[in-house]
Every structure is written in structure tokens, then in C-alpha cells.
Amino acid sequence: EAVPENHLIGPRTSQLIHSGRKQLLLRTTSGSMEFKMKGSDNQEKLVYQIIEDAGNKGIWSRDIRFKSNLPLTEINKILKNLESKKLIKAVKSVAASKKKVYMLYNLQPDRSVTGGAWYSDQDFESEFVEVLNQQCFKFLQSKAEAARDSKQSPMVQRNSSFATSHEVWKYICELGISKVDLSMDDIETILNTLIYDGKVEMTVIAAKEGTVGSVDGQMKLYRGVNPVIQPTGVVRTPCGLCPVFEDCHEGGEISPSNCIYMTEWLDF
Structure with missing residues (x-):
């Protein structure tokens, strides 16, 4: 059932989840999540829950903004605060060299994020x-x-x-x-x-x-x-x-246009 944005959350029992542009949904949550987020406000809990739902593939700040309907300045402030508490971490993604995805601090990033064994700091x-x-x-x-x-x-x-x-x-x-x-x-x-x-x-x-x-x-x-x-x-x-x-595509970290091996092969 939809609830107003300023509705109070019951301790250890519920969590605000964004649904639509101007409404939030109330759902039950685990006690462990409530324990970690003790002292946090509703907006911070909402951002944490969105990141948790993304799992080990992480989520971009742009998508967090879309799901939470919060201003970007507020999201950046919340992300910085959650990182300082070591509840989340930012991980560079091989899919986009200048972007980071956010996931829970204790998660091992998925291979689609790190590139697996063939990458080191996004470099092949x-x-x-x-x-x-x-x-x-x-x-x-x-x-x-x-x-x-x-x-x-x-x-x-x-x-x-x-x-x-x-x-x-x-x-x-x-x-x-x-x-x-x-x-x-x-x-x-x-x-x-x-x-x-x-x-x-x-x-x-x-x-x-x-x-x-x-x-x-x-x-x-x-x-x-x-x-x-x-x-x-x-x-x-x-x-x-x-x-x-399979990871090679135009505009990506690995691309036919910047492949030095293709250049060497053509020169040969």
C-alpha cells in the first residue's frame, strides 16, 4: 500500500521502497539490516536498500537517483556517508572506464564488473x-x-x-x-x-x-x-x-578502434 514520504518507519519491521515518482512502499525488513542502519534517516535507509537489492553487480548513482527520486546532491552525500561507515563500497566497472558502481561492502564484485582474471584496475x-x-x-x-x-x-x-x-x-x-x-x-x-x-x-x-x-x-x-x-x-x-x-564493442574499454593487436595485425 502506498504511504506518504514523511510516514514513520516502525523499528526493525519495515523499510521504505520507492515506487513511482511521488510515492513510497512500505515492506518488512530483516533485523540485521536495521541493526546496521541504526541511527540513519529514512533516505539513507532507502539508498542502502536499493544498493543491497543490486547484489554483487552493483548499481550506478544515476540508477540510484531514478529508483529513489532523490536529488543527486543528496545521493552523493548519502553515498559518501555510507562509504565512511563501510556499509557500501564503490567499484570501478570494466563496462565504463569513468564510472563506478556501488554495492555492499562485504560483497565480492561479479565478473561482469571486474572483468575477471584478465583485468587489473580495468586494464586488460x-x-x-x-x-x-x-x-x-x-x-x-x-x-x-x-x-x-x-x-x-x-x-x-x-x-x-x-x-x-x-x-x-x-x-x-x-x-x-x-x-x-x-x-x-x-x-x-x-x-x-x-x-x-x-x-x-x-x-x-x-x-x-x-x-x-x-x-x-x-x-x-x-x-x-x-x-x-x-x-x-x-x-x-x-x-x-x-x-x-564477447566483451569487445565500440565505445567500451575493449574496442576494435583502440585494439593495438588489430593494428599490429593489419600492419603486418
Whole structure:
């Protein structure tokens, strides 16, 4: 039910939520939220609730203004106050280099905000990606060479030359070359670039439930190969090998117009 903006909130039981241009809704809230916001006024509680609802993807101040219908000067004052209390934090987003999103202080930002393992302070770590690319390929090469040296039957050699993404992930983690925690998905992204480059092939096999590295009863296996023919023109372009291809768009942090690798490829 709509209530006037100056209606008092019951302690530990309700929270003002903006609904429409000149009305607020009253809803129940948790005691923990009320405890954190003890001593705050209604406007500050409203902004906090909007930020909390945004989760670990955060929310821009512009959207906070739209949802709360508060003046920008008042929102900036509230945001600064909540930050000083360490209830919220501002996080730079790779989606827009000059904008920050706000989220609760104890949340880990979503990959869509930070860019994941391939970014540091909004900058794409191309050298780091290249090192991972080389080390993953080196591991698969060594496994293939060990299989060939085993002098077993060709079929056994071929099967033993494959490695799971979990094995590659474990090898990279043991090298200690990454300052951030890499996930299996991160490693599979790198392995995909090697597949596009014609250096690695992948096969999918059935796996028992609970097997390390398996998903939905299936497991991906990778092996290093010597390309028989050169990759196609599309794959040889930086786009064919780029692990953040899906994040590349005009006007973004990663854009075709400012891609130094595309420039080098065209000059070559």
C-alpha cells in the first residue's frame, strides 16, 4: 500500500521502497539490516536498500537517483556517508572506464564488473593471457611427448596424450604464475584460444558422477597437436584468439578502434 514520504518507519519491521515518482512502499525488513542502519534517516535507509537489492553487480548513482527520486546532491552525500561507515563500497566497472558502481561492502564484485582474471584496475592483462596460453600449451605438449615415448600401441599413446582441464588448471596453479585465483572456466577459456589457433584439440567423453572435472556426466579432454594446415584467416586475426571477444564493442574499454593487436595485425 502506498504511504506518504514523511510516514514513520516502525523499528526493525519495515523499510521504505520507492515506487513511482511521488510515492513510497512500505515492506518488512530483516533485523540485521536495521541493526546496521541504526541511527540513519529514512533516505539513507532507502539508498542502502536499493544498493543491497543490486547484489554483487552493483548499481550506478544515476540508477540510484531514478529508483529513489532523490536529488543527486543528496545521493552523493548519502553515498559518501555510507562509504565512511563501510556499509557500501564503490567499484570501478570494466563496462565504463569513468564510472563506478556501488554495492555492499562485504560483497565480492561479479565478473561482469571486474572483468575477471584478465583485468587489473580495468586494464586488460594481455601479457598475462599470453603467458597462460604458452604454459597451457607447454603442459599439453609435454604430455603428448611422454605418451609418444612410452612405446605403447598408437591407440594407447593417443589416449594417454589427453589431459583434463582440471589437470591443466592444477599445473598452472602449482606454477604460481597467477596473482589471482583462476577457475576451471578461466583455464578452459585459455584452452579454447589454443583450439582456435589449431594447437590443441578437444574431445568430450562420458564420466562417472563425482569425477573431478566432469559436468553433467561429461568431461572435456585436451591434447596438443601439430596443425596440418594454417588456421583460416578469421582465426588468425586477434579476434579469433581473443579470450574477451564477447566483451569487445565500440565505445567500451575493449574496442576494435583502440585494439593495438588489430593494428599490429593489419600492419603486418
